[in-house]
Amino acid sequence: MSADRPGATPDPGGRAPARRRLPRGLAGALAVTALLALYVWQIAGRGWSMVATGEPVLIGIGVAVLVIPLLVIVLIAVEYRLATRVQRMADALAAAGELPVDDLPRSPGGRIDRGAADAAFEERRAAVEQAPDDWKAWYHLAFAYDAARDRRRARGALRKASALFPGSRAD
Numbered sequence: 001m002s003a004d005r006p007g008a009t010p011d012p013g014g015r016a017p018a019r020r021r022l023p024r025g026l027a028g029a030l031a032v033t034a035l036l037a038l039y040v041w042q043i044a045g046r047g048w049s050m051v052a053t054g055e056p057v058l059i060g061i062g063v064a065v066l067v068i069p070l071l072v073i074v075l076i077a078v079e080y081r082l083a084t085r086v087q088r089m090a091d092a093l094a095a096a097g098e099l100p101v102d103d104l105p106r107s108p109g110g111r112i113d114r115g116a117a118d119a120a121f122e123e124r125r126a127a128v129e130q131a132p133d134d135w136k137a138w139y140h141l142a143f144a145y146d147a148a149r150d151r152r153r154a155r156g157a158l159r160k161a162s163a164l165f166p167g168s169r170a171d
Contacts, residue, residue, distance in 0.1 A: 029083075036072065040072050043065060044066060046062075047063070047065030047068075047069070048062065048066065050062030050065065082159065086158055089135065089139055092165075093136065093139065098136065100139075100143040102143075102147075104120060117144070117147040117148045117149075120144050121145065121148050123144075124137070124143075124144035125144070127141070135164035135165045135166075138164060139157075141157045141161075142154045142155075142158040145157055
């Protein structure tokens with residue numbers, strides 16, 4: 001940003017202010033969400049058409065069909081909210097120099113060595129047992145689960161970290 005543009009503030013060091021980069025994958029997530037929105041719009045239209053017929057059987061089917069778009073909207077909102085919190089947690093850890101580092105040994109094919117992942121997992125699990133209310137410990141445990149290829153538990157640990165993250169209840 002240059003100082004001659006309206007609203008720009010000059011940097012005394014002569015450097016341009018650091019621009020915040022968008023999270024990786026955001027464009028893809030937004031594109032998929034937009035396509036899903038089109039699909040939901042079509043499904044909702046069909047459901048509403050069935051309800052508008054006035055026939056009891058079609059009204060019942062139409063109402064059931066209208067539940068699908070509502071469910072999809074709620075699930076998408078929940079996932080975006082979690083993603084926003086995870087990004088805020090990552091930013092806080094990065095600022096403190098505590099962001100997890102992926103330094104586990106890998107096979108020639110790129111898979112993380114199972115023994116190393118298990119050892120790292122045990123360290124992280126012990127940290128959570130010592131401080132069960134520490135969001136940072138849960139965040140690190142989530143990435144240990146991920147390295148151990150347990151995605152379901154990794155998401156659960158991220159959700160727990162998100163719930164414990166300061167300010168998460170105010171969102």
